[in-house]
Every structure is written in C-alpha cells, then in structure tokens.
Amino acid sequence: MSARLAFIDLKAQYARQKAKIDARIHAVLDHGQYIMGPEVAELEEKLGHYTGVDYCISVSSGTEALLIALMALGIGPGDEVITSPFTFVATAEVIALVGAIPVFVDVEPDTCNIDVNLVEAAITPKTRAIMPVSLYGQPADMAELNALAARYGNIAIIEDAAQSFGATYQERRSCGLSSVGCTSFFPSKPLGCYGDGGAIFTTDPDLAKAIREIRVHGQERRYYHTRIGVGGRMDTIQAAVVLAKLEEFDWEVERRLDIGQRYLDLLSGINTVQLPVIRADRTCVWAQFTLQVDDRDAVLAKLKAQNIPTAVHYPVPLHNQPAYRDLCRISGSLARTEYVANRVFSLPMHPFLAPDAQDQIVAALKA
Structure with missing residues (x-):
C-alpha cells in the first residue's frame, strides 16, 4: 500500500519559502504593530498593482470581504442579489446577513460557474447586484455580466474571487474584472496566509472610502463613526505572510x-x-x-x-x-x-x- 499523499501541501510550500516567511513574521514581532501595521499598507499597494486595480483594501477574511462590499454598496432589506447556488455557503450567507434575498440561478454543466444566459430572466426591480463565483479557480463570463448590469443601470457586479486570485479573464486578472472583486487568503487558497484574511478591490474612490471605514467599525477618523461597520481588519502578521508568499x-x-x-x-x-x-x-x-x-x-x-x-x-x-x-x-x-x-x-x-x-x-x- 502506497504512502498517503497530501491533498494540499502547505508544509512543502513553507519549506521552500521558510526564510522569507520567517523574516517577514519576525519583522512584525520586532515592531509590534499587530493591527494596521506597515505590512498592511504595503500588501494593499502590491495587490492593487498585481490586479491592475486602483484600490485594494485588505480585510479579515474572504467572507468579510463579501459582506463589507455589500454594506458599502448599501444593499440591505428588500434588495435582491443574484448568485450561484453551487458554491461555498459564504456567498449566500453574506447576502442574508445584510437582510437581502439570495436569488439562485443555475450553473453551466461543464464549468460549474453561473450560466450568464439565465441571469437576465432573474432580474427584477429589486435586483441590486449580481455575485458570480469564480469557481474552482476559473472566472465566470464577466464581460457578459458587466454588459448586462450596464443595460439595467443600478446593478453592481461583485466577483466572488475567493478561489481565483491569480487567474486571468481576457488578459485581465481576477478581482479586477467588475465593480468590486473580493478574494480570500484562507490557507488553502491559491494565495493563502496562515489564518484568515481577504481583500476587496475596486476602481471607485467613493466605494473604496466606504469599504475602508466599514472595516474599522464605520470610523471616518478615530472615535468618529459615519456609518455602520464591522471589525474587519486584516492582522499585520497575516499580511506579512501573504507579502512573503507573493514573491513566488x-x-x-x-x-x-x-x-x-x-x-x-x-x-x-x-x-x-x-x-x-x-x-x-x-x-x-x-x-x-x-x-x-x-x-x-x-x-x-x-x-x-x-x-x-x-x-x-x-x-x-x-x-x-x-x-x-x-x-x-x-x-x-x-x-x-x-x-x-x-x-x-x-x-x-x-x-x-x-x-x-x-x-x-x-x-x-x-x-
């Protein structure tokens, strides 16, 4: 009987990158800025450059990324968000958490991504967003979805790119394909940290401002809260791990x-x-x-x-x-x-x- 194989081999990855990862973690331990330390801003700048997106805001998880994106767009009770029923529960979970209604549309049988040809029939006057999932690492039909949203006006396209960071679509990188892109740095993801982490990407400065405030309890400046928010910051040590891994x-x-x-x-x-x-x-x-x-x-x-x-x-x-x-x-x-x-x-x-x-x-x- 042969030895059991690893499903995902994070130990081999760490062995290859040990020196860089250890150095990055120890730098955080030395400066002691465990929340919003300098590595957070450095990571956001590098991820924005990588995706070709103006604004990257790191957050505490991929789930929090989706939740904060919905909150920043003002989506709430009575609104509908069209998405796939064939995905991890977080996709629908965040829609329900803001009080909106998940509207499920069937998938393509070969890619398992949402079937864009079925999306328009699901749109109603209550539709505020479409959330395609880039399942298994392959982006959905983003150009068609963007065109559909443009025809209807006030519909955002939120790419759930938890599984697809690093993939490309029509020579553009996942997370930079729509109104908002959200990804996860859960350890098993293509780019992972050593805990929970995530990021939100947008080219809209007003949306970026809202996202930044929401991730720190709706705070515009210290102890001055302009909107409802969450505790959604990415830990500095996790940002440091992703920075090290980003090099390879x-x-x-x-x-x-x-x-x-x-x-x-x-x-x-x-x-x-x-x-x-x-x-x-x-x-x-x-x-x-x-x-x-x-x-x-x-x-x-x-x-x-x-x-x-x-x-x-x-x-x-x-x-x-x-x-x-x-x-x-x-x-x-x-x-x-x-x-x-x-x-x-x-x-x-x-x-x-x-x-x-x-x-x-x-x-x-x-x-």
Whole structure:
C-alpha cells in the first residue's frame, strides 16, 4: 500500500519559502504593530498593482470581504442579489446577513460557474447586484455580466474571487474584472496566509472610502463613526505572510497551470470521467481540480483504499441547505446544479505535486 499523499501541501510550500516567511513574521514581532501595521499598507499597494486595480483594501477574511462590499454598496432589506447556488455557503450567507434575498440561478454543466444566459430572466426591480463565483479557480463570463448590469443601470457586479486570485479573464486578472472583486487568503487558497484574511478591490474612490471605514467599525477618523461597520481588519502578521508568499506567487500560478494541464492530458482517455472545461479566453488557477463521475461514492471509496485523498466541493447546493430554503428565491430550474452536486469530486492539487505523485493518482483513478 502506497504512502498517503497530501491533498494540499502547505508544509512543502513553507519549506521552500521558510526564510522569507520567517523574516517577514519576525519583522512584525520586532515592531509590534499587530493591527494596521506597515505590512498592511504595503500588501494593499502590491495587490492593487498585481490586479491592475486602483484600490485594494485588505480585510479579515474572504467572507468579510463579501459582506463589507455589500454594506458599502448599501444593499440591505428588500434588495435582491443574484448568485450561484453551487458554491461555498459564504456567498449566500453574506447576502442574508445584510437582510437581502439570495436569488439562485443555475450553473453551466461543464464549468460549474453561473450560466450568464439565465441571469437576465432573474432580474427584477429589486435586483441590486449580481455575485458570480469564480469557481474552482476559473472566472465566470464577466464581460457578459458587466454588459448586462450596464443595460439595467443600478446593478453592481461583485466577483466572488475567493478561489481565483491569480487567474486571468481576457488578459485581465481576477478581482479586477467588475465593480468590486473580493478574494480570500484562507490557507488553502491559491494565495493563502496562515489564518484568515481577504481583500476587496475596486476602481471607485467613493466605494473604496466606504469599504475602508466599514472595516474599522464605520470610523471616518478615530472615535468618529459615519456609518455602520464591522471589525474587519486584516492582522499585520497575516499580511506579512501573504507579502512573503507573493514573491513566488507567479511561479506557483505557472505550476498550477502546468499541473492542471497535465491532469487533463493524463485523464483525457477515460470516458467515464467528465473533465473540467476551461474557456479559451481565461485561465484557471485550479484552487481545486474537480472531476465529475456517475457513481461518486464508489469511486471515492476505492481511491481512499489506495491512499488517494479527495474532497467534494460542494455536495449540498445552497438552496437545499436548511438555513437558506426559506430565505432564497429560485429563478428557473436548478437541475444542472443538482446534477453536478451529486457527481463532483476533487483530486489533490497544489504547486508542489510531483509528476510521480500525479501519475499515482491517475493510475488509481483509472483502476
């Protein structure tokens, strides 16, 4: 029996970048500015430059990024936000937290991203935003969504880019594709810290000002609160970790692209496995490498027996979650969402996945 592989190998990443990460963390320990220290501003400047966006505001998590974005846009009770039901719960959670209604639209069966062709039918006079999820690391059809929002006027496009930082769409980087982009630096993400963290991106100076105030309890200046806010700052130590990792991020993205393509090549001959599809005008940073099969439970059991780790992202669509059944509105059929939720599973994926380990995974799946 072969040794168990890592699903995501953060230990290998740390071993490679140990000196840089340790130096960055110790710099924070030396200066002692654990909240809003200089690394926070440095990170925001570098992330803004990376994405080509004027304003980057770091926050305490990817969930907080989405929540603060909605709050800054003034979205609340009576409003509707169109999104995908096939995503992590945070996407709908933040909509409900501001008192708005999540409106679920079905997904494409091959990318598992929201089907832009179904979005317009979901728009009502109450629609204030559309929140596409760049699922598994591939941006959704952002140009079509931006055009749709422009036709209707007062509709914001909030990219939930928690899984896609580093991906490109029509030669522009994820998080810089719409009114607002939000990402996560959860440790398992393509660019991760060693705790929780996230960031919000926008080109609108007024929106950026609102976001900055909301993340510090709605504070315009010390002890002067102009709006309702939250405690949403990113810790300086987490900013320092991301700064260190950012130095090798381009290399890691290239590795992800190469490993993802190698998976596709190795698996191309298995007609019982549906491979993920990447559109020609974008890239995928493979936050997860996700396949579809008919008899998932049996496949996962056999892979487990061969020490191949797997995960399912996501087994229960949001409209079927008990907390959201009565809070959401469903637009049209969600048959594709139901279909893919019963078939998807993810294989190990990270920049340090060696070719022989990948061969072992593919051989086990073929068997």
